[in-house]
Amino acid sequence: MTGSVAVRLFAQARIAVGRASLSRPVGPDGLLLSELLSELSKEHPRLRAVLKSCRYVQNGEFVDRGDPLLVAGDEVAIHPPYSGG
């Protein structure tokens, strides 16, 4: 199945990319999270440094370890360090 992966960006990540969300085409073989981040960093060089301190959420679940495969319809959220309150 081909389609797209939705990416949501917050705080420094949003500022580095210039938008709060974007959509990424993905082929039938899917896309590794690391590949997605590498592509985004190439397009938005300021994002590279931000990503070093980020956590990632795939479809509402935190990515604790590994490099998950993203497939069409998935949603990824990029979470810089929290600063609420």
Next chain:
Amino acid sequence: MVPVPVAILRSPLSLPAAYRLLTDPESGGIALFAGRVRADARPGGRVHSLLYEADERLALAYFARISELARHRFGARRVVVWHRVGELPVGAISVVVGVAAPHREAAFAAARYLIDSLKKNAPIWKTDRVARSGRAGDVRPRTKPRGRRTTADAGSNSRRL
């Protein structure tokens, strides 16, 4: 504003509304904490507002979880956890946590637990908006380095959310 115990809101947070939600005949103590936007000095000027954003679904799930823990761990009878998002001027209330408990010790301890947990682990962010020469504009991230988190914190919270 619909008064519900956990919420992410775009409108001003009302302390009287929070107090009303906490009113309970068997609670002898109510601890109510309000966090406000501070006029910090920055190299380019003074903060005139903060932009708050949240990953709302995850933040609400986390609020619900720490509310439940406040009940079990501290014996809180009623709990309020609210955070506002959007652009907030200096002086605006950004966060409210409140606890009603039979006695003051539990109310203070639970409220402290709630605000400390929220600040550390809730997926919410603020960025400064600094007035420079009387003009608004610059946006600076205002997050702490992730290095302060312990591995245990990161692991346990991420799995629980």
